[in-house]
Amino acid sequence: MKDSLDLNVIRQQITDLDQELLSLFAQRRSLTLNVAKSKAHQVRPVRDQQREQELLVRLISIGKEKGLDAHYVTNIFQTIIEDSVLNQQAYLQQLKNPNIKTPTVSVAFLGDKGSYSYLASYRYFSRRAEEIIEFGCDSFAEILQQVESGTVDYGMLPIENTSSGSINEVYDLLQNTNLSIVGELSQPIDHCLLTAVNTKLEDIDTIFAHAQPVQQCSNFLNKQDGIRIEYCDSSAQAMHKALELQSANVAVIGSEEGGKLYDLLPLTKSIANQAENHSRFILVARKPVDVAVQIPAKTTLILATGQTPGALVECLVILKDYGINMTKLESRPIQGRPWEEMFYIDLEANLKSAEMQECLSKLTELTRFIKVLGCYATEQIKPTNVPVK
Template identity: 50%
Template sequence: MANDVLDTLRKDINEIDAELLVLLAKRRRISHSVVEYKISNNKPIRDEQRELILLEKLIAYGKSLGLDSYYVNNVFQTIIEDSVLHQQAMLQQSLNPDALNETNRVAYLGGQGSYSQLACHKYFSRRAGKLVELGCDSFSKITHMVETGQADYGLLPIENTCSGSINEVYDLLQHAQVSIVGELTQSVEHCLIAQPGVELNEITKVFGHPQPFAQCSQFIQTLGEMQLAYCDSTSSAIQEALKTKNSAAIASAQAGKNAGLEVIKSAVANQPDNHSRFIVVARKAMQVSKQIPTKTTLIMATAQIAGALADALMIFKQQKINLVKLESRPVPGNPWEEVFYVDLEANLAQNNVKRALEELKEVTEYVRILGCYPSESMKAVQVINNDSLVEE
């Protein structure tokens, strides 16, 4: 009798979940119509003031239904982000019709279960065309496949909130003949996974990619004399853990489950809020609409004299361009010489950006644009209600 009651309640929940999915699909279809209006009327894709008003109303209505503010805010922040990013992708596709393909061949590091694969699915789920996955064993292989036309796009991790910049990728971009056409941020949730039945005290060897090892360095120190084995990707680490007795790998819980491994310890990263930023590269640059948030990445070299870098950076301030990242890397074969990677919140189509680049050429040894692309780093609007500040 008790089971019959539980089954009935679960059936009701399943029906409600199905109804929610139908409504979400309807909302997305309407959102697609909205972007068509915004394109024809040259309106910004994102309207943060509208988002704020909408969230305030939803939170107030949710409270009247017995739902807490934090829950309502989180649910609708996710829905709004999905809507904005889908609209941005549609606008970009309308602006770059030559880039529309029946299939998107995407090269990324590793294979099944790698964080790059998860990022690949996240980014291309918002874009037309069938996804064809091309797992690679190195970053250089990824750019080579794009350069030679074997892949339409390449996905490269560029930085992580725990371990910082991925220098190998920055160095590769100095000479790779590709253009950055997109970016995304992927949540990274590292776990220690092993074969079923293996206990933590039985593990003698841990497999992992150098980046996860760096991001989990504090946990690794607690393992004492444990042997660390470096692999070219997280998916490779999983395969090694599958065939090596009393071993483990650092990967996501889902990747471990897919491979038949179990979580020995979860949340092993140095920081609980761990994210990796990826860039998407292609052979040709794309136009980016002024209606969406845009980033431009460039590389520049300055003269080896006092104040040369300061003179270059002052140009961005004078032209009211926000610089969001500055990274220096050595020039191979030229000891003590460096190049600088610069990320700007800017669109190459803007007049102040054009002026800045012309002025930059006069005070630097050289400047090379690596890409102008839509920014997908959405910052959630903050809502203040009667109870507290609500943040995503």
């Protein structure tokens, strides 16, 4: 009885400490918001990586004195730093674009509750809106249509994955839209095999899944014998199927987080080809946004060069001359013009900067067609490096 009582006491102490930690985290987040307010007036960059590095080094040293290893301390505070940066960026963007500040937003995404696009939508707007009006769609084309018609404010679209590469259908659709890219999000993707009932892997004969997860989990799937893949329009639709069938022979590929919304159980975790599996999403809207100068920005454009040797190289040289870093170059066929290609380019630059405006002017002279798809704050927060001793 004494051991049981002691365990209960210890658990209560842990619960009390967790509550204290949450209060301290909330206080720290409030202070970082004050930092953002200060930077808004002084026009200073959101990130000061030298200070971040000095902070981590000091905290690691203090942690060692308290019996905490460096890896543990680094992981915790890199997460806190990332949260601080993203909250400051969200605040500065609201100041820069006061006309779009609203407590409620409507978002179109692929699938239903539990899909990766659904989870990405909630993660993105968790810092920006109090309520999300969900609008699940059956296709990427429908997402764009709902935004263009004004039915919803935004559309969330997956654009590329670290395992399966670019999502060509989305790139092709962007050729013929007047929408603007106004945001991006990199979402960790942890594919699991989910079931509606307790079962064994050897009993599974049917897997419901969207085509992208199937491609990203091909190594795992190729090792399974006698399993039939049934393709679905979204991961959420696959989860619906498993929930309806309640069969020990059926599984779906999806996230553990999404599966919880359907009371699905993780049978096998981390089945993707790559351990570090991320999908990049873009957010589209009817009107562009301005990006505050304190925030790292990306500009996405499409261009078509002349059919002459070295035409694309000439464009890339222009970027080099202006010191603009290119993070993505994707070629896609021009619809209705066989053997001709359109190039999608992501640049680390603010569209309103003098360098970017001059660069665009030069590129316009060299290309047959050029169109800016959007300028937006980058949310790919690179961890601060800690010196190795």
